[in-house]
Amino acid sequence: MHYKEYKSILSAKNGINIYRGCSHGCIYCDSRSSCYQMSHDFTDIEIKKDAPIMLENALKRKRKKCMIGTGSMCDPYIHIEEEIMYTRKCLKVINKYSFGLSILTKSNRILRDLNLLKSINEKSKCVVQMTLTTYDEDLCRILEPNVSTTKERFETLKILHENGIPTVVWLSPFLPFINDTEENFRNLLNCCIEAKVYGIMCFGIGVTLREGNREYFYQKLDEHFPGMKQKYINSFGNSYECLSDNNDRLMKMLYLECKKHNILLGIDKVFNYLKLYEYKNAYEQISLF
Numbered sequence: 001m002h003y004k005e006y007k008s009i010l011s012a013k014n015g016i017n018i019y020r021g022c023s024h025g026c027i028y029c030d031s032r033s034s035c036y037q038m039s040h041d042f043t044d045i046e047i048k049k050d051a052p053i054m055l056e057n058a059l060k061r062k063r064k065k066c067m068i069g070t071g072s073m074c075d076p077y078i079h080i081e082e083e084i085m086y087t088r089k090c091l092k093v094i095n096k097y098s099f100g101l102s103i104l105t106k107s108n109r110i111l112r113d114l115n116l117l118k119s120i121n122e123k124s125k126c127v128v129q130m131t132l133t134t135y136d137e138d139l140c141r142i143l144e145p146n147v148s149t150t151k152e153r154f155e156t157l158k159i160l161h162e163n164g165i166p167t168v169v170w171l172s173p174f175l176p177f178i179n180d181t182e183e184n185f186r187n188l189l190n191c192c193i194e195a196k197v198y199g200i201m202c203f204g205i206g207v208t209l210r211e212g213n214r215e216y217f218y219q220k221l222d223e224h225f226p227g228m229k230q231k232y233i234n235s236f237g238n239s240y241e242c243l244s245d246n247n248d249r250l251m252k253m254l255y256l257e258c259k260k261h262n263i264l265l266g267i268d269k270v271f272n273y274l275k276l277y278e279y280k281n282a283y284e285q286i287s288l289f
Contacts, residue, residue, distance in 0.1 A: 001080055002040070003049040010058040015069040018086045020046040023079045024106060024147040027220035028173050031073050034212035045080055052089035059097045065124065066277050068094050071104035079146070081109060091116040095123070102274045104129040104170070108148040108156040114163060121165050125278040128160050129201070131170040134179045135187035142224050143179065150191070157195035166198040168270060171254070173207035177231060180205050180244035182253075189257050199264030199273060205250045206243040209236075 009016050021042050022031060032042050040046055048054070059068075070076050076087040091113055094101050101120050103110070110117070110128060120126040130153050134140045140150050148156070157167050169192050174180040185205070192200060209217060221228040236242040244250075258265040264273060 001045040001047060003047045005049050006051075006054065008058065009048055009051050009054040010068075013069070014066050015072060016051070016055060016090065017070065017073050018048055018051045018076055018090060019074045019078060019080070020048070022074050024075060025145045026106075026147065027143055027145075027224075028175060028207050028213070028217055030208060030210075030213050032213040032216050033210045035210065036073070036212075045078065047080070047084060047086065051086050052093055055090050056093045056096075059093060059099060062099075065097075065099055065279065067100040067102050067125065067127075067275055069102040069104075069274070071129070075105050075107060075147075076103060077105045077107035077109040088113050088116070091120070095120045098123045098279075100124040100277045101126045102129065103127070104131070106131050106144065106147045106153065108152045111156060111159060114159070117160075117165055118163055122280065124280060125166075125276075127166050127168060127198070127274055128157075129168045129170060129274075130157055131172065132188050132191065133171075133173060135184050135191070136179075139179060143175070150188075154191045154195060157191075157197060161196045167195065168199040168201060168264075168274065169195075169197050171200055171202040174205045174244055174250075175207050176235065176242055176244045177228065178225065180246050180250070182246065182250065185246075185250045185253065189254065192263065193257070193261050197263060199270045200254065200258060201267065201270050202251070202254055202265075203267065204241075204243060205247040206241060208240055209242055210240055214238075 020038060021040065021044060022029065023043060023045065081087050091101065095116055117126050117128065132150060132153060134143055135150055137149050137151060160167050171188060218229045221232070232242065255265065264270055
């Protein structure tokens with residue numbers, strides 16, 4: 001790991017990425033793509049020096065409250081967070097200034113900060129997003145070797161719901177010929193239903209590959225699924241989007257199940273929900289009168 005100085009941390013769309021790079025080792029990770037222009041090895045985590053201080057300076061200057069998003073590129077709960085604790089410090093800042101939070105992770109480490117998540121949610125809105133890809137635990141350990149297992153993430157979703165924190169699940173990606181089966185998809189949907197998630201994000205049944213992440217993905221296919229790389233090359237060539245033959249059938253299943261269980265579905269609808277700031281501090285409201 002190494003520190004790097006930045007002038008700011010908050011993007012124009014109110015997003016933050018505290019770390020650049022990741023230790024989770026997911027074989028399909030898009031953040032490895034060359035377009036993100038990481039000048040360091042992906043597993044040599046870059047830490048944005050003084051990230052909590054930069055965030056506090058930015059939030060103090062904002063006239064209007066909003067949702068702060070984190071984790072869209074690099075997970076805020078990678079392993080070094082246990083030592084650095086920058087994510088926790090940033091959550092304290094968000095809580096201090098009564099901003100909302102939309103946070104995305106694959107790790108049950110987020111439960112360490114349950115007290116802060118609850119406090120943020122009491123004042124405004126806190127939404128935890130979690131990615132689920134593979135119900136089979138053995139396959140999960142191949143596709144996502146250094147991250148919380150699907151079972152651990154499922155238990156985390158249930159705990160968050162029990163504590164009044166809304167959750168959104170990203171069902172993604174589904175690797176053609178590997179985890180794009182109806183059995184896997186239905187089992188993951190059942191997890192979402194049992195955990196009472198508020199919404200589901202799904203961009204389709206497939207995976208995206210481009211320069212940088214494609215090479216790493218193919219390397220791991222050769223390591224764990226001999227012959228699969230050639231199957232991808234024959235089926236998709238150099239296409240960015242590698243769509244499963246099961247896409248239409250599984251997306252129809254997703255739509256029907258979400259409608260049946262009143263789960264928010266649709267990329268635009270879910271993104272709008274994640275961006276919508278809500279103010280709920282009853283004590284301050286009472287004090288105004």
